[in-house]
Amino acid sequence: MGEPTQLPGPVADRWEWQYEGACRATGSELFYHPEGERGAKRRMRDASAKEICAGCPVLQQCRDHSIAIREPFGVWGGLTEDERARAIAAAERTATRLAG
Numbered sequence: 001m002g003e004p005t006q007l008p009g010p011v012a013d014r015w016e017w018q019y020e021g022a023c024r025a026t027g028s029e030l031f032y033h034p035e036g037e038r039g040a041k042r043r044m045r046d047a048s049a050k051e052i053c054a055g056c057p058v059l060q061q062c063r064d065h066s067i068a069i070r071e072p073f074g075v076w077g078g079l080t081e082d083e084r085a086r087a088i089a090a091a092e093r094t095a096t097r098l099a100g
Contacts, residue, residue, distance in 0.1 A: 017065075022056035023049075046080050052076035067091075071098040 018024075023031060033042055053059055053075065058073045063077025067084055079087065 017058040017061040019060060020053050020058045026052055028074075031076075046075055049075035050078050050080075 007015065018057030030045060033045060033062070037045070043091065053062070056078075059077055061077075063069075063079060066079065067087055070083060070088060071084065076084070
């Protein structure tokens with residue numbers, strides 16, 4: 001889970017998009033890997049989760065949220081943990097270049 005200091009406040013409008021998520025009709029086990037899951041099994045589960053995300057009406061809100069709070073677990077907004085980490089690192093490099 002993200003750091004509590006990075007989470008948006010308890011304003012319903014900020015969270016309303018979650019009610020429209022395609023993932024709500026699916027068990028969370030598809031989006032979060034069990035302890036020790038590796039290799040082909042993990043890639044297949046991630047791919048199945050991403051298929052659901054691909055047709056989700058709130059994909060971008062979910063992705064933006066997961067990156068903003070640096071969600072460390074699961075598939076959010078069609079991105080795996082590793083993909084989010086790379087996106088965050090790339091954004092930080094860009095911000096550093098622009099600031100420097």
